[in-house]
Amino acid sequence: MPAPIFLPLVDPTAAALIPALALLGPVLVPAALLDAVRPSIPKTGSYIVDVSASDADVVDILNAGAAAVVVSSQQFLSVAGIPRERLIAKLQASELANAAAAAEVAGAIYIVGGTEKDTAKSLGVKADVYVELASPSPATLVESIKAARPTTLVIPTALLTTGASSATHVSIADAFLAPVVSDRPDGLFPTIVASSGHSSRPLGMVYSSVESVSEAIKTQKGVYQSRKHGLWRKGETSGSVQDLVSIELDCDTDSFVFNVVQHGTGFCHLGTPTCFGNWNGLARLEDTLKSRLADAPEGSYTKRIFTDEKLLRAKIMEEAEELCDAQTKEEIAFEAADLLYFSLARAVSKGVSLKDIELALDAKALKVTRRKGDAKPKWEEKVADKPAAAPAPVAAAPAEEGPIRMRTTTLKEVPKEEYRSLLLRPVLNSLAMIDKVKPIVERVRKEGDAGLKAMTKQFDRADLSSNVQLPPFATPTEAELPKDVKAAIDQAYANVKAFHAAQVDAAPLRVETMPGVVCSRFARPIQRVGIYVPGGTAILPSTAIMLGVPAQVAGCKEIVLATPPRPDGSISPEVLYVAQLTGVTCILKAGGAQAVAAFAYGTDTVPKVDKIFGPGNQWVTAAKMLVQNDTDALVSIDMPAGPSEVLVIADATANPVFVAADLLSQAEHGVDSQVVLVGISLTAEHLAAIEAEVDRQALALPRVAIARVAISKSLIVLVDTLEEGLDFSNDYAPEHLIMHLADAPGAVAQVENAGSVFVGAFSPESCGDYASGTNHTLPTNGYARQFSGVNTLSFQKHITSQEVTADGLRVLGPVVVTLAEREGLEAHANAVRVRLAELAK
Structure with a gap:
């Protein structure tokens, strides 16, 4: 502005x-x-x-x-x-x-x-x-x-x-x-006259004076200064008057633009709409349609367009579909022109002008909150049912796109100043995303359940009477949850529970630091936790297991599970079954930033939690980062999150088929997934075999288009020794580290930074994602240098205590007094002195 x-x-x-x-x-x-x-x-x-x-x-x-x-x-x-x-x-x-x-x-x-x-x-x-x-x-x-x-x-x-x-x-x-100046000898100001909201073509160029501008503002009409005849009230004799909409100054404050609504025959004395000829583009089309609306012969096609609502409706939908199917530049331009023709015909038939449409666009541009923008269900279903005119985005890539390859670099040839660039992930503009989620979070905070319901309807397309489902949860039928799926969930649950239960502190830590001074540390569960399970149409029982089990074994009293509902308001039976197994106390049927906000602030029906766990898209991640820094929320989160990533370290014993499969298991997550292969003394033939397997296996995947982009941005780092490879891996700090080595178990001792390690040729990352027992919620983006993956201790906090006896204080007290006095904190010293004085009696 x-x-x-x-x-x-x-x-x-x-x-x-x-x-x-x-x-x-x-x-x-x-x-x-x-x-x-x-x-x-x-x-x-x-x-x-x-x-x-x-x-x-x-x-x-x-x-x-x-x-x-x-x-x-x-x-x-x-x-x-x-x-x-x-x-x-x-x-x-x-x-x-x-x-x-x-x-x-x-x-x-x-x-x-x-x-x-x-x-x-x-x-x-x-x-x-x-x-x-x-x-x-x-x-x-x-x-x-x-x-x-x-x-x-x-x-x-x-x-x-x-x-x-x-x-x-x-x-x-x-x-x-006041600040307007003229550089003309006659003191006049060049003035462009433009048709407000009708055409980008100017009506003409005239002159203004202080007197004419004053008159124009006072009357809100087009008034100018004729160099021959003085004050010129446009249309005073011809009837082609102008309603003044706005006056704008140029950047040098020496010329104007008058935006007007022109009436009558037009602006030019020659009878044309402008001094530069007729209108063009949409303005010309609008005038043509207005003329045809007024005098098109009965029975003509143009007359039918204006009088037959059913025909015009059908033509607009027909042209919209043809525009969606068009592929070449020429086809798209042709079909877009047809759609604009019939759309403007609809507008003209209802008395709607280009100016009205422009005002509606301006109003939309001024909105700071908008709906998600998804298509209505009936149109999504129509697109889903209709064969695509062009190949689907995830179809096998055509041969002319070339083999799917990673970039290769030899570590010893990389200059020292460029080494750190090998460790970089894509820049994540978290601040921009936080700005986008703030209105969503604030709405839930202010409106509570009402705001949550409205956004569930808007974003998840589910119109719910309540966003909360409480136990007991109905056991899914066999039709909803087949026996083999249920058995797989049961086994995964048992494995994850066994591993996480073993992490619970068996007894408080107790240390006598000096005679009469005993320090302790003991664990207590976080009382209320929120676990976020992405989904909606997707089915992610594995995430529900990975978050629900440690919350359960840690002893959390309230476990609130949030997951996007399906359009009918239901939750996937797989997630519902895991909620039963893990003792979830409340299911929140909501996704995205609005679910995170409900976790953080609570509503009348959604319990406020103390810590939020779980993966999600960039909206979820940004909302978690936002609420953890709000002192009113008093909530923490599990860890920062970024795109999924894997580093595979392989030597001459590695099976190219296994290595390629492990690389692709992460590459299919998304185009921003990070995939790195560290090759230790690999021959050219061995490396070529791995690359060939990546290409072959990727082309057989349904998500090949995603894998192609992720792999093209990924990296092969060639090193000479295991030590060099592990040093690079520790600097990179991957989410998943997979070891295809002759002595993989022996190399684990050298791992310093990683989210989770997969040891040996028969330990694919998929096992950790689903059922081996370890947790798959892991630090990404290099945060494995500072953060652990989710574990039982993530759902607990540790409290320390100390017990000092009288004899202990006699020895410890003088030390405390000396340090407190040194820091100038006399009240601290006095708290010890009064006790020592009592003991001295």
Whole structure:
């Protein structure tokens, strides 16, 4: 939003001025006056709302069409997630030291009680600056506007008038024209006249003067300055008048654009719509359709288009489908033109103009919260049922795309300064994602169950009476859960439970650090945990097992399992069965950031949790990172997350078929999956065999397109020795480390950083993902240097205690007193001294 020449601050008496003021840019409306003033405001995006002294809902105000909102520094946290350019930070003159911090949050700074000398440069900010003068004077206001540029002055409407300037009021035109200068000898201003919302082609080029601009603002009509005849009120004699929509200044403040609605025969004296000929593009089509609507012969196809609703509806759907099926540039252009023709015919038949469509687009652009954007179920089903015109994205890649290969580098040839680049993962813009999830999280926080239900309907397409399902959970039937699947889940559950139960602390740790001083540590379960299981249409019982089992064996009293519901509101029977096995106390039927928010803050029906576990997409990950840093939430998370990754380390004994399969087991997760092969003294033939197997096996996968992209970004690192290979692996710190080595068990002792290790040729990563017993929720993106994978201790916290006897304090006390005094903490020292004094009696 470009900074206006001045910003009018609306008061309760200003309704009559608003149409004239809105021609020149936005008006500033206090939140308390918005409902009263908004009917006078001509369009969305032409007003700013000051909410700094209210508790108005900022998102609702912006979604309703405000260009921006003015907020106080105390409101910065409550507007997290709102685009910076839609916020103006209001500061008192005494708060200017905070301007730089405010500019990080908002796109403009609004200073109350400032001076004309307060500029972006003087404040050291990259933001527009608005200044409300402490005591504005009508006598000097025009000069103040000139002196302040590029700062914008906030001017109370009580000082403005549509008439001539006086001792008590300033003409709106004089205020607007204050910084405008002409470089012409006659003092006129070149003015482009444009048709508002109708065409990108200008109507013509004319001239304006101070007098004509003043008249145009006062009458809200197209008024210009003829170089021969003086003041020119367009259409005064011909009837082709213009309604003035807005006046814009160019960047040098020496020329104008008048946006108008042209009436009558057109702008040009030759009878054409513009001085540059007829309309083109959509504007020409709109005029043609309007003409045909008025006089198309009965029975003609054009007349049928306008009168036969069923025919027009069918043509729009037909052309939309043909556009979706088009492939070449020429086909797409042709079919898009047909769709635009029939769509605009529909609009014209209902009295909707291009201007109306433009206003609707502007209104959509101003919204800061939007629906997810998925197609309605009936259209998703239609696309699913219809054979694709082009090959499906995951079909086998055509031969001309070449073999699926990884990049290869020899470690000893890599310069030292480039070594770290081999360890890098793709840059994850977590801050941008956090900004996107903030409105979702905030809605659940404010609206609770109502917001959660609304977003479940919006994002998960499930209209639920309640998002919560409580035990006892119904046992799935054999038709829902076949015996072999149930048996596999039972075995995986037993293995994971056996391994995680063994991790429980058997007894408290107790150490006598010196005679009479005993220190202890004991474990206690985290009382309330939230486990997130991605899903909806997918079936992920393995994640439910990996998170539910350690929560169960740790002794957590409340286990809340969140998973997206299916469209009918149900949960997959596999996940429901695992919830039964693991003692889940509540199922939250919700996915995405909204489920994380419900975990973090709780609702009337969803229990608030103390720690959140589980994988998810970037929305889930960003929401977890957001809530863990909110002190109001008081919630922690398991670990940072990123794309799945594997590092396979292989020597001359490795089976190329196994190695290739292990690489692809991660590559199929997504195009951002990270796959690394560290080859130890591999011959050229052995390496070629592995690469050939990667290509052969990938082409046989249903997700070959995903694997092709992931593999193309992946890396083969060739080293000479096992030590070099393990050193690289430890620096890389992979989520999964798979060892295809002659002595894989012996190499485990050298592993320093990894999420989970798969030892030997017959230990594929898939076993750990599903049923061996270890947990598959592991650190990615190099975080294996600092984090463990999820385990039983993740669901517990450890409390320490100390017990000091009288004899122990006699020895320990003087030590404590000395250290406390050294630190200047006399109360700490005194707590020991009084006891020592008592013992000395």
